Amino acid sequence: MNSSATARLTTRHLAAAPGAPRLLADWYATGRPAALADHLGRHGPPPVAAAVGGRGSMPLVEAVEAAGLSGRGGAGFPTARKLRAVAERRGRAVVVVNAMESEPASRKDQFLLHVAPHLVLDGAVLAAAAVGADTVHVCLPRDRSAQYRRLSAALDERRRARVDRVRLRLHALPHAYVSSESTSLVRWLNGGPARPQGSPPRTHERGVGRRPTLVNNAETLAHLALIARHGPDWFRREGTPDEPGTTLVTVSGAVAAPGVLEVALGTPLATVLDHAQGPAQPLRALLLGGFAGTWLPAAHQDTPLTRRDLAPLGAAPGAGVLIAVAGPVCGLTETARMLAYLAAHSARQCGPCHLGLPAVADDFAALAAGRADPGLLSRLRRRTGLLADRGACRHPDGAARLVASALHTFPDDVGHHLTRGACPAAHQPPRIPVPPATPPERWR
Numbered sequence: 001m002n003s004s005a006t007a008r009l010t011t012r013h014l015a016a017a018p019g020a021p022r023l024l025a026d027w028y029a030t031g032r033p034a035a036l037a038d039h040l041g042r043h044g045p046p047p048v049a050a051a052v053g054g055r056g057s058m059p060l061v062e063a064v065e066a067a068g069l070s071g072r073g074g075a076g077f078p079t080a081r082k083l084r085a086v087a088e089r090r091g092r093a094v095v096v097v098n099a100m101e102s103e104p105a106s107r108k109d110q111f112l113l114h115v116a117p118h119l120v121l122d123g124a125v126l127a128a129a130a131v132g133a134d135t136v137h138v139c140l141p142r143d144r145s146a147q148y149r150r151l152s153a154a155l156d157e158r159r160r161a162r163v164d165r166v167r168l169r170l171h172a173l174p175h176a177y178v179s180s181e182s183t184s185l186v187r188w189l190n191g192g193p194a195r196p197q198g199s200p201p202r203t204h205e206r207g208v209g210r211r212p213t214l215v216n217n218a219e220t221l222a223h224l225a226l227i228a229r230h231g232p233d234w235f236r237r238e239g240t241p242d243e244p245g246t247t248l249v250t251v252s253g254a255v256a257a258p259g260v261l262e263v264a265l266g267t268p269l270a271t272v273l274d275h276a277q278g279p280a281q282p283l284r285a286l287l288l289g290g291f292a293g294t295w296l297p298a299a300h301q302d303t304p305l306t307r308r309d310l311a312p313l314g315a316a317p318g319a320g321v322l323i324a325v326a327g328p329v330c331g332l333t334e335t336a337r338m339l340a341y342l343a344a345h346s347a348r349q350c351g352p353c354h355l356g357l358p359a360v361a362d363d364f365a366a367l368a369a370g371r372a373d374p375g376l377l378s379r380l381r382r383r384t385g386l387l388a389d390r391g392a393c394r395h396p397d398g399a400a401r402l403v404a405s406a407l408h409t410f411p412d413d414v415g416h417h418l419t420r421g422a423c424p425a426a427h428q429p430p431r432i433p434v435p436p437a438t439p440p441e442r443w444r
Contacts, residue, residue, distance in 0.1 A: 022246050023222050024262045027115040036157040039118040046122040051129040060130040067232035068244045073217030074319045085204040086131040089212035093133040097124045099140050099218040100180030103290040103319040108248035109218040111260040117154040123221030126228050128166045136168045139185050141175035176440035177345035181393050182215040193443035195347040198392025239265035243306045251276040254326035270301040281326045289318020291338045292398020295409040330426040331410035336368035340437035342399045352387050352396035370422030
């Protein structure tokens, strides 16, 4: 699904989303992408002086800390801690906007950049002022040419209007699953392949051009732009005390109106689905977080969308993906296809990715096909346990999480496939779109 298709799908139901619109407020109001004139008319120019602590204002790092903003790219790291880590380093810093969004089930950043590009760019410019950077690099995947043209036009608008005091540069990178990892972006901007860099130094210590580098997800920066304008108390009016604010969620699967929703953190998963006009039939399971996320039984759909509430279930919001699965479906075949894709898109730089992921994917494919030998399940569990916390990046960790949650969520399927071969639902058409499991053609 491309950005335009996402926009069309979302138009039908966004007005019903829970919580007050923030990132998508202009879209709610007009139903069209915001050009620079529209954006400035609503928000005014980015308050750069306030970002560094102008007279009577709170410095941006302190405001973001008081707001409790956490990263919306998947890891959920406190944004203020990242800002402060870069700001405290010696030397001129660099800011990188991570708009790669390599998770196949996610469309939130593509949609946000389509309808509110200047909110994201404002956030990047304000972050640059806060950490003392003179350059902002905006990273997009190479195969989204329409998105590149639109964002290039937005940057041209800003240059003509002389809105920004820093240089903004747009880049098109190879589109592999792991190329959206922060060290992959830095490595590529330094002339290398878009593969994760597992060894020190850390990005905030020595990143692009050996300079302190802040890498933030596009949605995170858009929230930052609003906090700079409205303050931390305003930000905390939505969400929960521990996890304030709103977040974007890509809802798909067995719902009537798939698309991108802006919801308050703490909204029950079932309510999020209701605002996508709900499932047409009783749910069997939910996939939360994307291909590197967690399967949850349908009984957990009343769980609030927060890291705190999901943690006891072994889950997290992740990349802001919620996929509903209903009716007769084989969770094992759906998982096997995703694992094959993840294995094909590994960087092949460490043992867990180069050897472990393909082995786990092969074992799971055999289970899904009903070709189980007596030792298959114990071997699969043992190999899966060797993936986590051993890779150069978190890619194998996500695959291990997906496997473990599938075995837990679909025990009836596992039993059937081990003892009687593939279940009847295994022969049904796939419910979750998965790209071809082919390795990336290039990393540079």
